[in-house]
Amino acid sequence: MEAAGEIVIQRPDPPVVGKVNHYSIELYWDINNDYKRVGPPSKWFKFSIEEEDVKTHMYGTVYSGYSKQHVVEGLEPSSGYRFRLKVTGHNGEYAYSPVVMVSTTREPMTGEHLHRAVNMNDEATVLKILQSGSVKADIPDKLGFSPLMIAAQKGYVRIVQLLIDHGADITQENGSGKNSLMLACFAGHLDIVENLRKEGASWETRDKAGCTAMHWAVDGGNPKLIEWMIDDGCKVDVKDSCSQWTPLMRVSAVSGSADVAHLLIASGANVNVKDKDGKTPLMVATLNNHERLVRLLIEKGADCSITNEYGIGISEMAKAFNRQNMLVILEDMKKEIL
Known part of the structure; x- marks a missing residue:
């Protein structure tokens, strides 16, 4: 608002939180159009989004411009963040909004997580990922090896059974045509070979x-x-x-x-x-x-x-x-x- 030729900026509302995932947060503001664009761009209100540093409690600018929305990216999953909006008039006067607090979501499980857990023989994590239903038991790695192939080759008996119990295909092949049975045979894991045969491997x-x-x-x-x-x-x-x-x-x-x-x-x-x-x-x-x-x-x-x-x-x-x-x-x- 303008009085006696001067701009008096009211304290703006805090940014509104839009879409949130494990690495980004969408913020938007001025939904009531309180800061209309009147006259040339040099007369427009400028908006800044500032993020609080959790260690120093100082604020740093993550966006500055004339848009009314911004997506803050590159964030950590399952972490809390604090943002405030700064509105600046053409004469340099400004006002801050109250702080809005928001947390990113948990990082979704991927095939990479499953393969990492299998390679580490981490039964608990393998089970957790499989039970989440977000990752297929047969998802191959970059070399074309399925989790079952890796477990069979490494001799991880319990993980082999976990994968089979959750639908892993014992006939799946890698790029050279080798399956879990062949890999277990090469590695000499008799207990796994017996198990795969029991499950129908040919x-x-x-x-x-x-x-x-x-x-x-x-x-x-x-x-x-x-x-x-x-x-x-x-x-x-x-x-x-x-x-x-x-x-x-x-x-x-x-x-x-x-x-x-x-x-x-x-x-x-x-x-x-x-x-x-x-x-x-x-x-x-x-x-x-x-x-x-x-x-x-x-x-x-x-x-x-x-x-x-x-x-x-x-x-x-x-x-x-x-x-x-x-x-x-x-x-x-x-x-x-x-």
């Missing part, structure tokens, strides 16, 4: 390279788990779709575990199977210097006379790759067999 599923859970289990190298898988009906002689490798071939190439190979062979694995290049497990084991495995394969009937697609035999391969120790073993084993 031995027949394959990843994008055509590998089965048995391929991944032999890479992990847990004999107790592999023995259980065999007893449960998991096939031991399935070829992948890329290299035509069976689990026995994977053992020959990766771990060289004679114990795992013995289980596979005892369950019917073909010791003379060929991959797409005509290589046998014995050839691959020889090239990878797995001495104990080479002896076992020959004892179990591996044919030393087989050649690959180029007509090259095992002894020639050993010589070409300077596997002198393997040449000695091959000759000794031949003598023993004879």
